[in-house]
Amino acid sequence: MKKKMLAVLLSSAMVLSMAACSGGNQDGGSASSDGGETETSSDDGGSDGGGSYTFEVLVKSFQSTYWQAAVQGIEQACDELGVKANANGPANESDIADQITMINDAIQKKPDGIGLAACDASSVIDSLGKAAEAGIPVVCFDTGVDDAPEGSVYATVATDNASAGAVAAENMFPVIEEKIKAASSSAQVRVGEVNQDATGLNIQQRGLGFIEKMIELCGGADKKVAVVGNEFYVNASKDKGTVDEKEADVIIEVGVPAQTTVDLASTEAQKIMSKKDTIAIFGSNQTTAEGVITANQTLNKLATDPEKGIIGVGFDAGTPQKEAILNDQFIGSVTQSPLMMGYECIQTLNKIANGEDVSDIPMNGYWYNKDNMEDDDIKPNLYD
Amino acid sequence: MANKKAFGKLKGREAMVLGIIAAMVILFSVLSSTFRTYPTLVSVLDISYYITLMALGVTFPLITGGVDLSIGTGLVSYALIGGFLIVHQGVPVGVGILACIGIGVLVGVFNGVLIAVMDLPPFLATLCTCMITRGLGPALCGGFGVSWPSAISADGAFRNVFKFTSDSGTVIPIGIVFMIVLVGIMSFVLEHTRVGRYTIAIGSNKEATRLAGVNVKFYHMLAYIISGLFAGLAGVAYAATYATIYPGSGAGFELDAIGGAIVGGVSASGGVGSIVGAFLGVFVICLMKVGLPFIGLQANWQQIFTGIVLIAAVLIDVIKKKK
Numbered sequence: 001m002k003k004k005m006l007a008v009l010l011s012s013a014m015v016l017s018m019a020a021c022s023g024g025n026q027d028g029g030s031a032s033s034d035g036g037e038t039e040t041s042s043d044d045g046g047s048d049g050g051g052s053y054t055f056e057v058l059v060k061s062f063q064s065t066y067w068q069a070a071v072q073g074i075e076q077a078c079d080e081l082g083v084k085a086n087a088n089g090p091a092n093e094s095d096i097a098d099q100i101t102m103i104n105d106a107i108q109k110k111p112d113g114i115g116l117a118a119c120d121a122s123s124v125i126d127s128l129g130k131a132a133e134a135g136i137p138v139v140c141f142d143t144g145v146d147d148a149p150e151g152s153v154y155a156t157v158a159t160d161n162a163s164a165g166a167v168a169a170e171n172m173f174p175v176i177e178e179k180i181k182a183a184s185s186s187a188q189v190r191v192g193e194v195n196q197d198a199t200g201l202n203i204q205q206r207g208l209g210f211i212e213k214m215i216e217l218c219g220g221a222d223k224k225v226a227v228v229g230n231e232f233y234v235n236a237s238k239d240k241g242t243v244d245e246k247e248a249d250v251i252i253e254v255g256v257p258a259q260t261t262v263d264l265a266s267t268e269a270q271k272i273m274s275k276k277d278t279i280a281i282f283g284s285n286q287t288t289a290e291g292v293i294t295a296n297q298t299l300n301k302l303a304t305d306p307e308k309g310i311i312g313v314g315f316d317a318g319t320p321q322k323e324a325i326l327n328d329q330f331i332g333s334v335t336q337s338p339l340m341m342g343y344e345c346i347q348t349l350n351k352i353a354n355g356e357d358v359s360d361i362p363m364n365g366y367w368y369n370k371d372n373m374e375d376d377d378i379k380p381n382l383y384d
Numbered sequence: 385m386a387n388k389k390a391f392g393k394l395k396g397r398e399a400m401v402l403g404i405i406a407a408m409v410i411l412f413s414v415l416s417s418t419f420r421t422y423p424t425l426v427s428v429l430d431i432s433y434y435i436t437l438m439a440l441g442v443t444f445p446l447i448t449g450g451v452d453l454s455i456g457t458g459l460v461s462y463a464l465i466g467g468f469l470i471v472h473q474g475v476p477v478g479v480g481i482l483a484c485i486g487i488g489v490l491v492g493v494f495n496g497v498l499i500a501v502m503d504l505p506p507f508l509a510t511l512c513t514c515m516i517t518r519g520l521g522p523a524l525c526g527g528f529g530v531s532w533p534s535a536i537s538a539d540g541a542f543r544n545v546f547k548f549t550s551d552s553g554t555v556i557p558i559g560i561v562f563m564i565v566l567v568g569i570m571s572f573v574l575e576h577t578r579v580g581r582y583t584i585a586i587g588s589n590k591e592a593t594r595l596a597g598v599n600v601k602f603y604h605m606l607a608y609i610i611s612g613l614f615a616g617l618a619g620v621a622y623a624a625t626y627a628t629i630y631p632g633s634g635a636g637f638e639l640d641a642i643g644g645a646i647v648g649g650v651s652a653s654g655g656v657g658s659i660v661g662a663f664l665g666v667f668v669i670c671l672m673k674v675g676l677p678f679i680g681l682q683a684n685w686q687q688i689f690t691g692i693v694l695i696a697a698v699l700i701d702v703i704k705k706k707k
Contacts, residue, residue, distance in 0.1 A: 261637075
């Protein structure tokens with residue numbers, strides 16, 4: 001009996017630890033079934049900036065929509081600059097070893113530069129060292145490599161999550177501005193934010209980016225803001241001019257699910273949306289945005305008019321979120337732009353080849369709604 | 385006759401769990417005005433469907449004295465594959481659902497062979513299939529998250545089986561009716577059929593059962609097949625209730641079901657347990673999942689509190705037995 005209880009306890013501990021590790025990476029890139037290679041070139045080679053360069057580009061996985069968008073951006077830049085880029089990538093984002101082989105092969109080809117979206121930041125370090133020895137400049141995109149050997153990575157092109165979160169606040173605020181202006185400490189209004197976790201750097205920055213921008217905008221309307229809910233976000237925004245909950249005109253309530261699952265994310269959203277003073281809610285990644293949508297299936301409170309219901313804003317894409325925007329449940333969402341990241345990667349590589357100085361390029365989040373979902377620079381980013 | 389005695393005890397157990405549920409509902413309702421609303425009830429039921437289905441299945445391995453840890457990652461994996469077939473391969477929704485359930489049964493058979501025929505410890509065998517199923521779905525579907533057709537799309541009718549939205553917009557959680565029917569059926573299977581009696585017998589004394597001429601291997605295996613079948617059904621319920629199935633998730637789901645079953649009086653050492661108990665136990669878990677956020681408890685405290693409540697629930701049982 002005791003042994004068996006011990007076994008169950010042990011198993012629980014092991015499985016829990018597995019669950020804890022599995023939380024992260026549900027943002028952005030995902031993989032598709034098989035690898036492949038594409039070649040992009042342009043006839044007017046050499047017309048822009050001197051040489052007809054050849055670059056090797058490695059994405060995290062080849063055929064998912066997210067990375068196809070990146071390849072599209074790479075092609076655009078190649079066309080504009082008259083350079084050549086070979087894009088390659090493993091079948092799956094978790095095929096780390098395959099990608100290492102591909103990087104090493106790329107180095108052997110002695111290109112004018114390498115663009116890299118590393119599957120695993122620590123595993124590529126040796127290869128980056130080899131590239132540096134061979135004198136091949138590397139530009140990282142989508143994902144940075146923090147511990148890259150000196151002189152190997154010339155620049156990193158990645159989404160600035162804090163500013164991406166701020167984009168959500170900037171687009172939400174005008175819609176709820178009248179409600180905010182009418183708020184007072186005796187008639188408070190509540191803005192919700194559901195964050196997948198309080199531990200992942202991307203989500204932390206994005207969540208705080210939204211909060212800080214919302215505090216700033218409310219301050220502009222002469223309203224005092226309190227941040228309540230999850231301890232991390234409350235403490236991290238303490239020095240941003242927040243006040244006590246009782247004195248506040250506007251309350252930002254941050255919900256974080258106990259585990260990263262869609263059911264708990266939707267419970268957090270429902271908890272906030274059930275409150276009578278809630279006027280808007282932001283789901284800061286695909287999981288939590290869908291949590292808001294799931295909660296709304298029973299609550300039926302989301303609307304695009306603040307007089308009629310709660311204003312919803314999401315992040316990233318996926319079919320449920322796109323449907324929510326088309327059906328007037330979300331006013332819009334923020335997307336990262338793999339297309340622009342691919343584009344800027346080639347632009348940067350070209351500059352390096354031309355001997356110009358380059359620096360890191362923080363990418364914006366892009367606002368999309370019903371009106372611009374089909375635009376050429378937005379649509380490729382909105383994976384299903 | 386030991387079984388009859390145990391059965392008598394369980395009735396008290398079920399009453400106690402029902403008492404815990406009532407106490408939790410009252411507590412949460414007092415502490416949170418938004419908890420005592422109809423949409424919250426619906427969301428408790430939403431969460432309960434897939435956990436209930438897992439619990440109905442896993443009760444069988446638990447009663448044999450084993451465990452099935454593969455159901456959590458399994459259900460996500462099956463739903464991922466089913467959804468992939470529907471969304472990316474264009475198969476009809478019905479076929480996708482059957483695939484989801486069918487793969488669950490196959491994994492159940494695999495578990496059964498490992499444990500009943502090859503004598504692997506259930507904990508180890510199903511921990512391994514837990515890992516296998518966790519990788520299997522993403523591997524077969526290219527690592528991409530899948531959203532089953534939404535309720536408003538043409539193929540979304542299956543979602544109405546669990547949550548029916550009337551024309552006026554009222555949501556009717558009819559899934560609970562099917563759950564109660566299934567609880568009735570599985571309760572009958574466990575208590576009044578050969579399958580159930582032998583499952584309990586294996587958990588009480590496997591050797592004696594074998595000596596009595598029962599095909600122990602077959603019935604032992606069947607317990608895991610039932611668990612796999614219900615994991616497959618849970619996959620369908622999960623896909624029908626929530627938007628997107630994410631690859632790599634699901635680890636830890638099985639603990640909600642196993643924890644619920646044990647709270648409901650299913651013995652972790654085998655031989656004792658009831659379906660109704662497991663069903664009620666699941667609601668203790670679901671109420672905590674929904675209620676604790678509603679009363680303003682933050683993530684970390686929710687987990688601490690859940691752990692304490694589960695210890696208390698099992699402790700009451702242990703103390704009662706000692707008396």
